[in-house]
Amino acid sequence: MSALALAWAFLRHRPIEALVTLCLAALAVGTMVVLLLLDAELKGRLTRDLKGIDLVVGAKGSPLQLILSAVFHLDVPTGNIDRAQAEAVANHRLVARAVPLALGDSLAGFRIVGTTADYVALQGGRLAAGRLWQDELQAVLGASVARRLGLGLGDRFVGSHGLGAGGGHGHDEHPFEVVGVLAATGGSLDRVILTAVESVWRVHERKPGPARTGIGGIQPAEARDELTALLVVYRSPMAAAVLPRWINSETSMQAASPATEAARLFALVGFALDAFRGFAYLLFTTSALGLFAALYGALRQRQYDLAIMRAVGASRWRLFGQLLLEGGLIGLAGAGLGLLVGHLAAWGLATWLAASQQVPLSGLGWQWQELLPAGGAMLLAVLAALPAAWRAYRLDVAAVLART
Amino acid sequence: MLEITTLTHAYAGRTVLALDAWQVAAGEHWLLLGPSGSGKSTLLHIVAGLLRPSGGSVRLAGTDLYALPAGERDRRRGRSVGIVFQRLHLLEALSVLQNLALAQSLAGQPVDRRHLADLLSRLGLSERAAAKPAALSRGEAQRVALARALVNRPQLLLADEPTSSLDDDNADRALDLLTGEAKAVGAALIVATHDARAAARFVRHLTLPKAT
Numbered sequence: 278m279s280a281l282a283l284a285w286a287f288l289r290h291r292p293i294e295a296l297v298t299l300c301l302a303a304l305a306v307g308t309m310v311v312l313l314l315l316d317a318e319l320k321g322r323l324t325r326d327l328k329g330i331d332l333v334v335g336a337k338g339s340p341l342q343l344i345l346s347a348v349f350h351l352d353v354p355t356g357n358i359d360r361a362q363a364e365a366v367a368n369h370r371l372v373a374r375a376v377p378l379a380l381g382d383s384l385a386g387f388r389i390v391g392t393t394a395d396y397v398a399l400q401g402g403r404l405a406a407g408r409l410w411q412d413e414l415q416a417v418l419g420a421s422v423a424r425r426l427g428l429g430l431g432d433r434f435v436g437s438h439g440l441g442a443g444g445g446h447g448h449d450e451h452p453f454e455v456v457g458v459l460a461a462t463g464g465s466l467d468r469v470i471l472t473a474v475e476s477v478w479r480v481h482e483r484k485p486g487p488a489r490t491g492i493g494g495i496q497p498a499e500a501r502d503e504l505t506a507l508l509v510v511y512r513s514p515m516a517a518a519v520l521p522r523w524i525n526s527e528t529s530m531q532a533a534s535p536a537t538e539a540a541r542l543f544a545l546v547g548f549a550l551d552a553f554r555g556f557a558y559l560l561f562t563t564s565a566l567g568l569f570a571a572l573y574g575a576l577r578q579r580q581y582d583l584a585i586m587r588a589v590g591a592s593r594w595r596l597f598g599q600l601l602l603e604g605g606l607i608g609l610a611g612a613g614l615g616l617l618v619g620h621l622a623a624w625g626l627a628t629w630l631a632a633s634q635q636v637p638l639s640g641l642g643w644q645w646q647e648l649l650p651a652g653g654a655m656l657l658a659v660l661a662a663l664p665a666a667w668r669a670y671r672l673d674v675a676a677v678l679a680r681t
Numbered sequence: 682m683l684e685i686t687t688l689t690h691a692y693a694g695r696t697v698l699a700l701d702a703w704q705v706a707a708g709e710h711w712l713l714l715g716p717s718g719s720g721k722s723t724l725l726h727i728v729a730g731l732l733r734p735s736g737g738s739v740r741l742a743g744t745d746l747y748a749l750p751a752g753e754r755d756r757r758r759g760r761s762v763g764i765v766f767q768r769l770h771l772l773e774a775l776s777v778l779q780n781l782a783l784a785q786s787l788a789g790q791p792v793d794r795r796h797l798a799d800l801l802s803r804l805g806l807s808e809r810a811a812a813k814p815a816a817l818s819r820g821e822a823q824r825v826a827l828a829r830a831l832v833n834r835p836q837l838l839l840a841d842e843p844t845s846s847l848d849d850d851n852a853d854r855a856l857d858l859l860t861g862e863a864k865a866v867g868a869a870l871i872v873a874t875h876d877a878r879a880a881a882r883f884v885r886h887l888t889l890p891k892a893t
Contacts, residue, residue: 278782278792283775290774585770588731589829590759590788592752675732678766679722 280595284603287579294571299611301564302654306615307622308557309650314623316550317644320543323349325464327535329399331517334358334366334524335506340533341541347378347506348535350388350465354380357503358530366507366524371516374399376508379477382436382448387422389436389453389470391477397459399508400466406430407457410472413479416453417471420461428455436470436480451480478502561653565661568607572600572665583669584677593670600666601659608658612651619647682707682836682869683728688737690723698723700737703887705869707836710860712880713873715889721873724889725839728871730758742836759788763830763868765859767842769822771814777801777825778810784832800828803865804858819847823855831862838868844876852878 288295326348335343336356345352367375376399379391390396394409397417407430409417418428428434433452453472461467509532511517517534524532576583583596591599683705690698698720705711713721726732727739730746739746742761746754771780781800782792801807804824814822823843830838840859844852856872856879863870872879880886 278775278779278786282779283783286774286779581768581770582772582774585766585772586783586787587755588729588758588764588766589784590755590833592755594752595755595787675723675726678726678731678770 280599280602281606284599284606287582287603288606291571291575294575295607298564298568298571299607299614301560301567302608302611302658303614303618305557305560305564306612306650306654307618308553308560310616310619310647311622311626312550312553312557313644313646313650314619314642315626316546317646318642319546322464323539323542325462326400326466327539328401329510330508330535331511332509332520333506333533333535334363334509334530335533337529337531340531341538343506343531343533344535344538344542346380347508348465350390350469354505355531357505358507360502360504362528362530363504363507365528366509366520366530369520371512371520372509373512374510376510377474377504378506378508379474379503380505381477382438382480384422384434384436384470385426387419387426387468387470389416389472389477391472391474393474396471396508397466399510400464401462402466403460403462405458405460407455409457410476411456413473413476414451414453415456415472415476417457417459418455419459419467419469419471421467422470423455423458429458430455448480474504557650561650561657564611564654565657568604568658568661569664572604572662573668576665576668580672580677583672584674587672587674588678593672596672597666597670600669601662604658604662604666605655608655611658612654615654616647616651682709682742684740685728686738686740688724688727688739689735690720690727690732691735692723698727698734698889700724700889705837705871708864708867708869709885710863710870710883711872711885711887712883713871713887713889714880715875716891717875719889719891721875721889722841725764725841725871725873728837729762729764729839730754756789759784760790760833761836763833763835763838765823765826765830765838765840765843767845769814769826771817771822771825771829773814776811776813777806777817780814780825781829781832784829788833790833797832800831804828804862820851820854824858827858827862831866831868834866835868838863838866838870840870840872842874842876843872844874844879849878852876856882 330348333343333347335347335354336358338355342352343355346354363377366372374395376393376395377391378396380388382389397409404417405420407417423429432455434455435448435452438448453476459466509520511520521532521534524530586596586599587593683703685700685703687702688698688700689696713724715721723732727734728741730741733747741757744757746757749757772783775783778797778801781797785792785797798807801810804827806821806824806828809817809821809825814825817825838859843855843859847855859870859872860882872883
């Protein structure tokens with residue numbers, strides 16, 4: 278009969294204590310896993326969306342709000358910017374590329390983004406079917422949009438005014454036609470409907486002009502024409518020192534650095550994550566104490582069992598190891614269950630968040646860092662078993678057996 | 682087989698056992714008599730290698746038991762000494778069969794299922810192999826405890842008060858079983874008791890005086 282089978286038999290003989298400590302350990306590990314997954318996935322997604330964008334130019338207001346609305350399509354925009362001023366930025370000698378964004382409408386909560394083909398390239402998008410828009414009122418769907426709304430090539434839809442789900446009046450007189458569907462990128466590109474900037478203007482009854490010059494192929498229009506934001510790629514690192522300052526002081530627009538704002542966002546999110554992490558540490562401590570109490574407290578009842586084991590040939594070390602093994606088994610089971618629970622919880626959370634279309638997470642990823650709480654739980658379990666194991670090692674067999 | 686010389690044991694400054702010389706040859710059956718408190722259990726524990734005596738030596742099969750490293754002494758006990766305790770001390774978490782298998786594996790032997798099955802059937806316990814000790818009758822539990830002591834075919838079988846709390850019939854049966862099984866495996870047998878009923882069945886007696 279192996280040490281493992283024996284440990285299993287002992288644990289099964291006192292299932293309540295074992296189960297309670299097991300559940301506590303699983304909760305602790307699970308909480309840590311959820312945190313790790315959310316943290317890693319959130320950072321991964323944000324970083325992917327921000328890649329390649331050096332500066333975001335938009336209406337004055339909160340820079341974080343500007344980044345959130347223009348890059349992640351999460352918050353509402355800070356306002357509109359003047360097209361002529363935007364063009365001046367786009368034509369600046371330090372700017373390599375400027376991608377315009379015109380927001381305003383949505384379809385079932387997914388934003389309709391007026392932009393240029395550069396936007397797709399900037400966000401690393403790739404067509405899964407069809408082609409990019411060539412004319413007004415042609416739309417290309419992000420992967421999630423197409424899947425969730427069940428739209429495909431040739432389908433028609435009308436956007437509604439405003440960015441919220443179901444909000445605003447419909448633009449029935451200007452139906453869009455789906456001409457392309459993008460492959461999934463895992464970024465915010467999956468959640469938007471892309472079209473030409475002109476389409477957005479057209480829907481809002483602005484009149485496009487005839488000539489084709491200006492930023493990113495946008496048709497020049499009347500001076501009152503507006504954009505929502507401009508994503509800027511620098512031509513040289515020097516631009517970082519010059520452009521933001523120039524925009525913020527010489528124009529009525531603001532320039533926000535995605536890197537700075539993302540760092541701020543991470544700090545905000547990080548604070549919440551730290552609070553949860555503290556909670557997880559508390560759970561770890563509780564489960565370790567619980568395991569200690571369960572093993573140590575049971576020693577009195579088990580002293581005869583342990584003495585008999587010695588009497589039939591077990592050494593002191595065998596008893597010591599046996600108790601450590603029991604602790605380790607609970608730790609191992611807790612770690613395994615915790616990983617499972619953590620992934621299930623992350624998946625559930627992701628599904629829930631995806632339903633609200635705010636922060637799309639999958640929860641299915643796997644991070645090597647998960648091994649840390651799992652390994653920590655096992656180590657902690659063995660440590661918690663140490664005092665009991667030591668008492669078992671020191672057991673005065675003859676004295677216990679002489680007791681009647 | 683067992684050779685004891687100038688053995689003394691003191692507990693908290695008080696001598697509880699003093700035995701000048703005692704020899705037990707292979708296969709001999711001995712009755713260890715004495716009033717309670719005379720050190721019978723202590724002597725059994727010392728002989729089993731469970732309790733280091735204050736003085737003197739215990740040689741088991743030619744080896745000084747307490748000159749061995751602790752781990753080696755544990756191994757030796759597992760392989761060559763079987764003990765039946767007054768309170769049987771079966772492991773409640775394990776089945777009857779597992780109790781026997783544990784004794785075999787803790788002694789460092791591979792678990793021999795056929796041997797265990799034979800042993801159980803010889804003691805009339807085949808039907809109870811899967812039962813937990815809590816479900817056994819007193820007589821069954823005693824036979825399981827005996828089976829556990831016999832599992833490793835010991836050279837020396839020790840029994841501490843095997844007949845206390847038993848009526849005459851059952852005491853007789855318990856002693857029959859002990860002596861019979863000891864004979865069957867060729868083990869020397871030492872039965873410690875204060876029960877006068879056992880005296881007539883044993884030729885060799887060692888009487889410990891009440892400690893002063």
